[in-house]
Amino acid sequence: MAYKKKTFTEERPALRVPPYSAEAEQAVLGAILLDAPRAMEICAEADVIADSFWISANRTIFETAWRLYGSGKPVDVVTVSEELRVRGELDVVGGVAALERMVEATPAVAHADYYTSILREKHLLRRVISVAENAQEKCYAPDRSVQLIVSETEQEVLAISDTQKDRILPWKDSVQQTIGKIESVLQRKDGINGISSGFRNLDERLRGLRNAEMIVLAARPSMGKTSLAMNICENVALGTNAGGKARLREPLPVGIFSCEMSTDALISRMLCSRARVSLQRVMAGLVNKADATMQLTRAASDLMNAPIYVDDTGGLDVMDLRARARRMKKKHGIRLIMIDYLQLLNSREYAGQGRQLETVNISANIKAMAKELDVPVIVLSQLSRAPENRDKEGTPRISDLRDSGAIEQDADVVMLLWRPSYYANKLKDQTGQPPVDDTIAKVDIGKNRNGATGVAELLFESEFTQFSDAMSSSRSE
Structure with missing residues (x-):
C-alpha cells in the first residue's frame, strides 16, 4: 500500500491550525x-x-x-x-x-x-x-x-x-582540531591515529581503525573472516593485543551485529579461542573435562565484564540496523561496530529491484552510519568464486567483491583475507609439491583511503579460531 508523505501548507485541512507567526x-x-x-x-x-x-x-x-x-x-x-x-x-x-x-x-x-x-x-x-x-x-x-x-x-x-546543529565550523577551528589530532598521533610511539586492532602488522598499515570509516573485510567462505573480525572486537573490548598477551589501552565498548551466528555461538567460539580449547573437541566430548572446565572458567572471567554488545537478529533491514546502532551508541557509548555480514542485510526500500541495486543502498547506508555515529564500522563481505580459479593460492582482488562495485566505492578500507594453503594443499597430491604452511594467513589491504596498502601476514590457528601476528609482514605501498 502506497502512501503520500504529508507536509503542512496553509491549504491543508487540519483539526488545529499548525504553529506559525x-x-x-x-x-x-x-x-x-x-x-x-x-x-x-x-x-x-x-x-x-x-x-x-x-x-x-x-x-x-x-x-x-x-x-x-x-x-x-x-x-x-x-x-x-x-x-x-x-x-x-x-x-x-x-x-x-x-x-x-x-x-x-x-x-x-x-x-x-x-x-x-x-x-x-x-x-x-x-x-x-x-x-x-x-x-x-x-x-x-x-x-x-x-x-x-x-x-x-x-x-x-x-x-x-x-538542522539545529551548526555543521560548518569556522576554518580556524577546523585547522586547530586537525592540528590537535596530528599532535596526539605524534605523541604516540606506535603512530596510530585510531583504535588499535590489536594486530601489529595490520596497525602498521591501517594506523588504527579510524572514526567515521567503513572498513570492509572480505573473503571466500572458510577463510576465517568472522574469526578475524571477532578477534579484533575482542582486542578492542579488552584493550589487549592479539591473543590478550599485553594490555595496550583502556577497554572500549564494541557493538556486534551478527546476522549469521547466534550470540551463544559467538560466545562459545570466543571462550574456546581464549581458553585455547578446540570447540569441536569440546562439543564432541573429546577433551579432559577438568582441564577444559578450568581453562574455560578462566577465559569466562576475562570476557564476563568485556563491554561487548551483540544483536543477533537475522535478516535485518539496513534502516533498522542504523536505528539499532544509533540506540546502542546512545546507551552504551560504543566505539566500534562490526557487521557479519553485508550480504545478509536487506533493504526493503529497494526490495524487488534487483540484488545489485539493493546492495548499493545497503552499502551507502553503512557508510552514512559510520559518519553519523563517528565510529569505525567493520563490515564483512563475501567474495565471488573468481579467486578459486585464479591461481593455486586463491589470491583475491577487490574486483571479486560480490554484488556491487558500490562496496569498493563507499569503503574507506578494503581488506581481502585468504589462506594460501587452503587451495594449494588441495593440489599437492596432483602436483607433487610439498604442502604449504597452513598457519599462514594474508590480508591484502587493497584500498586504504588514509594510509598504506599492501599485504600483512598473520598466523591462523584454525583449531582455536585465533589469529596472531606473524614475525614479519610483507611489503606495503
Whole structure:
C-alpha cells in the first residue's frame, strides 16, 4: 500500500491550525524588501527556505525575492511587484499594497535575526507534527513492518534535529582540531591515529581503525573472516593485543551485529579461542573435562565484564540496523561496530529491484552510519568464486567483491583475507609439491583511503579460531 508523505501548507485541512507567526513572516519579508543583501544573509544562516513560511502568499513573495536576489537583481517593492505581475501572481499575494504594508510594519532590519529565529522555530514544530502524522499513516498500512516504521520515523526526527546543529565550523577551528589530532598521533610511539586492532602488522598499515570509516573485510567462505573480525572486537573490548598477551589501552565498548551466528555461538567460539580449547573437541566430548572446565572458567572471567554488545537478529533491514546502532551508541557509548555480514542485510526500500541495486543502498547506508555515529564500522563481505580459479593460492582482488562495485566505492578500507594453503594443499597430491604452511594467513589491504596498502601476514590457528601476528609482514605501498 502506497502512501503520500504529508507536509503542512496553509491549504491543508487540519483539526488545529499548525504553529506559525504571521507577524514574523511579514517582518522577515519586510526586512528583505528594505535591505535584501543583509536580510538574505541572515535567512541563509538561519536555513530559512520557502517552506519556512506557512502562509502561501508569503511563500510566493519569498520565492520571488530569492529568485531576484540569486540572479543579482535588486530586491525591493518595485522589482518584486513587477516580477509577481509578470508571473501573474501579484493579485494572488494581495497586490502592491500588501508589499508596502510589510515594509511599513517592519520595525527594523536590525531585528531580522530575531524574526528569522521565530520563523525557524515554527517551521521545525510543523515538521515534527508532519513526521508524527506520517508515522501514524504508515501504521495503518498493512504491508509496513513496525521495525521499519520505527526506524524511518527515528531517521526523520534525527534529520530535524540535525538542522539545529551548526555543521560548518569556522576554518580556524577546523585547522586547530586537525592540528590537535596530528599532535596526539605524534605523541604516540606506535603512530596510530585510531583504535588499535590489536594486530601489529595490520596497525602498521591501517594506523588504527579510524572514526567515521567503513572498513570492509572480505573473503571466500572458510577463510576465517568472522574469526578475524571477532578477534579484533575482542582486542578492542579488552584493550589487549592479539591473543590478550599485553594490555595496550583502556577497554572500549564494541557493538556486534551478527546476522549469521547466534550470540551463544559467538560466545562459545570466543571462550574456546581464549581458553585455547578446540570447540569441536569440546562439543564432541573429546577433551579432559577438568582441564577444559578450568581453562574455560578462566577465559569466562576475562570476557564476563568485556563491554561487548551483540544483536543477533537475522535478516535485518539496513534502516533498522542504523536505528539499532544509533540506540546502542546512545546507551552504551560504543566505539566500534562490526557487521557479519553485508550480504545478509536487506533493504526493503529497494526490495524487488534487483540484488545489485539493493546492495548499493545497503552499502551507502553503512557508510552514512559510520559518519553519523563517528565510529569505525567493520563490515564483512563475501567474495565471488573468481579467486578459486585464479591461481593455486586463491589470491583475491577487490574486483571479486560480490554484488556491487558500490562496496569498493563507499569503503574507506578494503581488506581481502585468504589462506594460501587452503587451495594449494588441495593440489599437492596432483602436483607433487610439498604442502604449504597452513598457519599462514594474508590480508591484502587493497584500498586504504588514509594510509598504506599492501599485504600483512598473520598466523591462523584454525583449531582455536585465533589469529596472531606473524614475525614479519610483507611489503606495503
